[in-house]
Amino acid sequence: GAGVSQSPRYKVTKRGQDVALRCDPISGHVSLYWYRQALGQGPEFLTYFNYEAQQDKSGLPNDRFSAERPEGSISTLTIQRTEQRDSAMYRCASSQTGVTQYFGPGTRLTVL
Amino acid sequence: DQQVKQNSPSLSVQEGRISILNCDYTNSMFDYFLWYKKYPAEGPTFLISISSIKDKNEDGRFTVFLNKSAKHLSLHIVPSQPGDSAVYFCAARGGSNYKLTFGKGTLLTVNP
Numbered sequence: 001g002a003g004v005s006q007s008p009r010y011k012v013t014k015r016g017q018d019v020a021l022r023c024d025p026i027s028g029h030v031s032l033y034w035y036r037q038a039l040g041q042g043p044e045f046l047t048y049f050n051y052e053a054q055q056d057k058s059g060l061p062n063d064r065f066s067a068e069r070p071e072g073s074i075s076t077l078t079i080q081r082t083e084q085r086d087s088a089m090y091r092c093a094s095s096q097t098g099v100t101q102y103f104g105p106g107t108r109l110t111v112l
Numbered sequence: 113d114q115q116v117k118q119n120s121p122s123l124s125v126q127e128g129r130i131s132i133l134n135c136d137y138t139n140s141m142f143d144y145f146l147w148y149k150k151y152p153a154e155g156p157t158f159l160i161s162i163s164s165i166k167d168k169n170e171d172g173r174f175t176v177f178l179n180k181s182a183k184h185l186s187l188h189i190v191p192s193q194p195g196d197s198a199v200y201f202c203a204a205r206g207g208s209n210y211k212l213t214f215g216k217g218t219l220l221t222v223n224p
Binding site: 004031033035040041042043044045048056059091095098099100101102103104105106 | 116144146148153154155156157158161201203205210211212213214215216217
């Protein structure tokens with residue numbers, strides 16, 4: 001497929017566990033973005049990369065959240081010691097132009 | 113403090129009529145505005161965008177109008193079709209990090 005893919009699509013974990021969410025952007029897209037979306041809200045920015053460089057992580061809620069994109073393609077968003085308030089839809093988007101962002105289907109995270 | 117606002121949570125129109133979705137913003141530094149459509153269980157799909165230096169952009173049945181003095185934009189869909197039924201998000205890009213700021217979305221229902 002030519003679109004952005006994310007895995008897993010659904011993740012259920014227990015409070016205190018670490019989770020890793022993966023994003024595979026559209027081939028050749030330089031920029032990659034992570035957003036979090038609560039029910040009834042629009043996506044909210046978490047962090048973004050140009051190639052492998054993390055350009056802005058101002059939206060990460062706290063230091064339990066981290067992201068990497070070591071080879072400038074696939075990215076992983078890691079949440080350590082998950083809490084119930086981390087439950088949300090996590091969305092990844094990629095862009096070639098820096099204007100239009102193309103979104104993946106998201107990962108629904110549920111922390112019990 | 114919500115910088116992008118979609119004040120109508122829902123809108124219902126008859127097939128063949130015009131749908132008008134509205135969006136207001138507060139940050140005059142936004143340089144691009146985008147509309148995304150979202151079906152259930154899917155990621156947001158890019159629909160149309162407009163640069164802040166323009167006041168209108170048209171693509172088929174979809175037209176976006178921008179009124180910078182009023183900090184207001186609208187998406188017109190004409191004629192509306194049942195397949196247009198979805199949640200529509202208004203988003204704005206601003207600042208050097210290119211992040212998108214989203215509204216809460218408007219659920220459009222087009223009745224046959």
